Amino acid sequence: MKENISKSILRVDSRKKINGEAKYISDWKFDNVLYAKTIRSTVAKAKILSITLPEIPAGYYIVDKNEVPGINRMQTVVSDHPVFAENDVQYIGQPILLVVGPDREIIYSIVAKIEIQYKEQEALFTLEEAEKKSTVFTDYHYRKGEPETVFQQSGQLIEDEFTTGYQEHVYLEPQGIAAEFKEDTLFVYGSMQCPFYVKNALLDTMDLPEDKIRVVQTITGGAFGGKEEFPSLTACHVAIAAHKTRHPIMMIYDRSEDILCSTKRHPSKIRYKVAFDKNNQVLALDVDVLLNAGAYNGLSPAVLQRAIFAAGGVYNIPHINVRGRNFMTNAVPSGAYRGFGAPQTIFGIEMLFYNIAVKLGVDPLEYKMRHLLKKNDPTSTGGQIREEVKLPEIIKKVIEKSDYYNKLKTNKKYQGIGISLFLHGCGFTGKGESVINGKITLEKNKDIVTLKVSSVEMGQGAETALRKIVAQTLKIPIENVIYGEVDTGLVPDSGPTVASRTTMIVGGLLRETAMEMKTRWNETEQFEISKRYEHPKYLHWDDDNFSGDAYPVYSWGANVAEVEIDPVSYEITIKNIEAVYDVGVPIDNRALKGQMQGGIAQGIGWATIEVMESENGKLKQSNLTDYKVPTSMDIPEIHCSFVLNPYEFGPFGAKCAGELPSVGVPPAVAEAVANALNKTINHLPITPEKLMEIDNGN
Amino acid sequence: MVEAFRPQNLIEALYILSENECTIIAGGTDLMVQRARGFALKPDFVFPLLFIEHLSELKQIYNNSNEIHIGACVILTDIMQNEIIPEIFKEMIGKMASPPTRNMATIGGNLCNASPAGDTLPYLYAVNAKAILQNANGVRTVPIEEFITGVKKTCLQKNEILTDIIIPDKKFDVNIYKRLGQRKGMSLTKVSLLGLADISKNRIRDIRIALGSIAPTIVRSSDIERKMINKSLDEIKQISYEISNQYDKLIKPIDDARSTAKYRKKVSLNLIKHFLENL
Numbered sequence: 001m002k003e004n005i006s007k008s009i010l011r012v013d014s015r016k017k018i019n020g021e022a023k024y025i026s027d028w029k030f031d032n033v034l035y036a037k038t039i040r041s042t043v044a045k046a047k048i049l050s051i052t053l054p055e056i057p058a059g060y061y062i063v064d065k066n067e068v069p070g071i072n073r074m075q076t077v078v079s080d081h082p083v084f085a086e087n088d089v090q091y092i093g094q095p096i097l098l099v100v101g102p103d104r105e106i107i108y109s110i111v112a113k114i115e116i117q118y119k120e121q122e123a124l125f126t127l128e129e130a131e132k133k134s135t136v137f138t139d140y141h142y143r144k145g146e147p148e149t150v151f152q153q154s155g156q157l158i159e160d161e162f163t164t165g166y167q168e169h170v171y172l173e174p175q176g177i178a179a180e181f182k183e184d185t186l187f188v189y190g191s192m193q194c195p196f197y198v199k200n201a202l203l204d205t206m207d208l209p210e211d212k213i214r215v216v217q218t219i220t221g222g223a224f225g226g227k228e229e230f231p232s233l234t235a236c237h238v239a240i241a242a243h244k245t246r247h248p249i250m251m252i253y254d255r256s257e258d259i260l261c262s263t264k265r266h267p268s269k270i271r272y273k274v275a276f277d278k279n280n281q282v283l284a285l286d287v288d289v290l291l292n293a294g295a296y297n298g299l300s301p302a303v304l305q306r307a308i309f310a311a312g313g314v315y316n317i318p319h320i321n322v323r324g325r326n327f328m329t330n331a332v333p334s335g336a337y338r339g340f341g342a343p344q345t346i347f348g349i350e351m352l353f354y355n356i357a358v359k360l361g362v363d364p365l366e367y368k369m370r371h372l373l374k375k376n377d378p379t380s381t382g383g384q385i386r387e388e389v390k391l392p393e394i395i396k397k398v399i400e401k402s403d404y405y406n407k408l409k410t411n412k413k414y415q416g417i418g419i420s421l422f423l424h425g426c427g428f429t430g431k432g433e434s435v436i437n438g439k440i441t442l443e444k445n446k447d448i449v450t451l452k453v454s455s456v457e458m459g460q461g462a463e464t465a466l467r468k469i470v471a472q473t474l475k476i477p478i479e480n481v482i483y484g485e486v487d488t489g490l491v492p493d494s495g496p497t498v499a500s501r502t503t504m505i506v507g508g509l510l511r512e513t514a515m516e517m518k519t520r521w522n523e524t525e526q527f528e529i530s531k532r533y534e535h536p537k538y539l540h541w542d543d544d545n546f547s548g549d550a551y552p553v554y555s556w557g558a559n560v561a562e563v564e565i566d567p568v569s570y571e572i573t574i575k576n577i578e579a580v581y582d583v584g585v586p587i588d589n590r591a592l593k594g595q596m597q598g599g600i601a602q603g604i605g606w607a608t609i610e611v612m613e614s615e616n617g618k619l620k621q622s623n624l625t626d627y628k629v630p631t632s633m634d635i636p637e638i639h640c641s642f643v644l645n646p647y648e649f650g651p652f653g654a655k656c657a658g659e660l661p662s663v664g665v666p667p668a669v670a671e672a673v674a675n676a677l678n679k680t681i682n683h684l685p686i687t688p689e690k691l692m693e694i695d696n697g698n
Numbered sequence: 699m700v701e702a703f704r705p706q707n708l709i710e711a712l713y714i715l716s717e718n719e720c721t722i723i724a725g726g727t728d729l730m731v732q733r734a735r736g737f738a739l740k741p742d743f744v745f746p747l748l749f750i751e752h753l754s755e756l757k758q759i760y761n762n763s764n765e766i767h768i769g770a771c772v773i774l775t776d777i778m779q780n781e782i783i784p785e786i787f788k789e790m791i792g793k794m795a796s797p798p799t800r801n802m803a804t805i806g807g808n809l810c811n812a813s814p815a816g817d818t819l820p821y822l823y824a825v826n827a828k829a830i831l832q833n834a835n836g837v838r839t840v841p842i843e844e845f846i847t848g849v850k851k852t853c854l855q856k857n858e859i860l861t862d863i864i865i866p867d868k869k870f871d872v873n874i875y876k877r878l879g880q881r882k883g884m885s886l887t888k889v890s891l892l893g894l895a896d897i898s899k900n901r902i903r904d905i906r907i908a909l910g911s912i913a914p915t916i917v918r919s920s921d922i923e924r925k926m927i928n929k930s931l932d933e934i935k936q937i938s939y940e941i942s943n944q945y946d947k948l949i950k951p952i953d954d955a956r957s958t959a960k961y962r963k964k965v966s967l968n969l970i971k972h973f974l975e976n977l
Contacts, residue, residue: 569889625886630881631884687880
């Protein structure tokens with residue numbers, strides 16, 4: 001039988017999640033468990049003068065920096081975040097110590113009596129202040145061509161600036177984690193994306209041998225990047241508490257605590273300088289990307305890399321100079337969120353091109369299309385676009401389906417239409433995939449095949465996709481393919497579940513391995529095959545100079561958004577979204593459409609609804625009453641289709657998909673609003689409050 | 699340890715209240731959120747709880763000589779589904795919260811919570827609704843604007859229960875309700891306007907404007923409304939700007955996590971103008 005890989009099947013995890021059978025970490029039960037509650041800084045920047053504890057009853061414990069067996073730093077890209085605060089605190093919400101014990105009510109009564117004396121220091125809150133004081137964590141730079149020369153010679157320059165705000169993930173399941181020692185082995189269980197990140201963090205902090213730490217992913221109710229690096233911190237907390245008390249420890253955040261201290265999308269400011277040739281074509285671009293990293297750098301350099309490598313968008317710009325900086329502020333650390341820096345710069349470049357076209361009095365889409373990248377063109381880092389760029393076909397499809405030009409002509413005032421063109425680099429940036437060197441194992445036992453990977457199902461459909469890839473390669477029923485328990489003691493490190501890499505990289509490895517297994521299918525003895533990822537040999541990357549192929553391949557897309565604005569209330573209603581994507585080959589049409597709809601909803605939220613402001617380091621929107629994400633009432637019907645463009649190293653031709661919709665939709669919505677009001681939109685989120693000021697000319 | 703009472707009937711509830719200081723709880727959709735303390739912890743109640751949501755005396759809707767009585771513990775869903783309730787009030791309630799919350803929340807709770815953003819309140823102010831309060835010794839009737847005395851404040855005494863809300867059995871010719879939140883559903887109101895009017899022979903015979911979430915309590919001005927009576931629709935259009943400006947000093951919004959004072963002020967005035975120009 002020849003099956004079409006894109007034909008939809010029932011998601012393998014849907015039944016247990018709908019009927020309530022699925023056990024999330026807060027449903028787990030441990031004998032003699034102790035609960036942990038975190039005491040956090042209530043000030044933005046201070047020296048800790050003293051901590052006065054009340055009398056601690058028997059069976060209750062205080063766990064702080066003094067109990068850390070190994071290094072008191074959470075391991076990530078830059079391991080600068082103390083597991084527990086030492087002599088100072090740098091943001092409101094920073095963990096100082098844990099109160100641990102069997103009864104949550106008693107824990108809270110102890111918490112209420114703990115007194116911390118601070119000597120407050122002058123803190124930095126905004127990107128503007130941080131730039132003025134140069135609190136730079138990371139300063140990256142790359143160039144292509146000779147931008148300086150072009151800018152010196154160019155008479156006509158345009159400058160523009162864009163800013164974007166925070167975004168909170170609002171995964172349905174807040175952060176939750178547990179730890180216990182079984183004899184001398186530490187087990188950590190929790191809601192997470194990257195079990196081996198957690199394990200590696202525990203190796204640093206717990207000072208245990210590698211084979212004495214096991215990290216088990218529990219059913220994860222959404223993550224979106226919010227469970228990429230953050231669970232490494234909470235895992236260290238519960239592990240240290242388990243080490244001290246020799247009891248199982250559980251720590252479940254409620255929503256307010258989660259919002260207070262978990263990572264968010266980086267607020268950004270992006271400045272552009274543009275030089276043109278005599279035909280008004282963009283000849284050179286100078287881009288200055290500023291991200292608010294918060295109090296610790298952590299994962300932010302990786303986010304910054306993706307942000308700056310996307311700075312040129314889908315355009316072939318001969319001369320480009322890009323600077324990217326992460327700034328320290330006394331705010332909760334920013335981190336991974338679907339799109340990972342790219343939504344900020346793609347918003348910037350798309351709106352820049354729109355603004356230029358409007359200024360020149362030319363059609364924005366036509367102007368954008370004059371600059372499109374195509375096969376064999378150099379990327380902004382001097383790599384090469386190796387695949388056929390199907391943007392012309394994608395654009396044709398999206399404008400036909402949305403009736404774009406007709407609506408552009410016939411729209412009345414306060415009705416608007418916008419189009420965005422975008423791409424997303426698949427897998428880790430730069431050397432990332434070679435460093436991770438992901439490994440997978442397939443095990444055959446009679447007619448049952450077990451796939452062993454550290455990639456996690458977190459609601460995105462990884463379990464269905466990966467089992468389907470193996471089943472269809474081996475031509476066996478999907479029920480005969482088992483997804484091995486994601487336990488670092490049982491599965492190899494196939495890398496974290498991030499960067500839209502799971503289907504393409506891990507799925508690709510599984511497909512290759514399954515093909516080998518197929519040749520040995522008649523063997524009766526149980527056997528397993530393991531494989532490691534190898535980056536295609538033709539790719540080169542220089543990590544010191546940021547030159548070469550930042551990504552092995554790209555996924556592409558175009559979105560059209562239609563909006564209506566109520567002139568009385570400035571309320572924005574999104575009437576329609578047309579989305580066309582090239583993700584290689586969809587592994588499952590329905591699952592992919594689900595991914596796209598979810599990502600678009602998050603993109604619409606970031607672009608129009610989700611306001612998170614920090615006032616003197618304190619978040620003004622700190623619960624779900626005040627911080628709103630879109631509901632189905634805010635999201636129009638989303639029309640989504642795919643243009644096939646198989647990638648030779650992707651399973652069945654699949655490329656990356658998960659982040660693409662969040663990257664693509666915000667500029668389409670922003671353009672539509674700009675079009676409706678005939679005004680410039682340079683800031684996200686576009687709220688009715690902001691629109692009122694824009695429409696009144698402020 | 700918090701005690702709780704679950705009386706069999708209203709008389710028993712009033713008796714309990716005459717002997718004990720209690721926190722009265724109906725659907726709990728406001729209280730349980732306001733008193734939440736943290737994951738897996740008991741909510742923060744100082745006084746014993748008095749559960750009244752199940753009391754059948756408080757769950758009736760009926761009309762009686764041109765008035766509609768709505769029991770304080772009628773849930774929002776039941777108001778929406780009741781035939782004798784005016785359509786505009788149903789429409790307003792249909793925009794509150796979400797279906798699960800509307801299945802728990804009661805109209806009495808919305809009054810007693812006395813939030814400036816309470817979404818049943820603009821209607822109750824506009825139609826001069828009355829609140830019936832009972833204690834073990836008797837009954838008193840209070841106009842809605844006297845029942846609510848400030849932000850989160852009512853005139854309810856410690857020994858009293860709000861038992862009924864009375865609205866006139868009356869429909870208006872023009873019914874406009876606009877409610878703005880941070881998103882289109884399941885959000886608290888940042889500005890709202892209810893406009894009601896009766897029109898005959900192209901002239902205003904009755905007009906009511908109530909604004910929510912833009913001052914400590916609902917804003918309604920009988921004085922300004924009176925000035926519009928007997929004016930023609932054309933005359934109203936001509937003076938719509940002037941009238942909306944008369945509301946300016948009554949609208950005292952705040953900046954908060956959900957919107958800005960500036961936006962609330964401007965949009966309230968826009969909404970008034972828009973209502974008057976589209977009668």
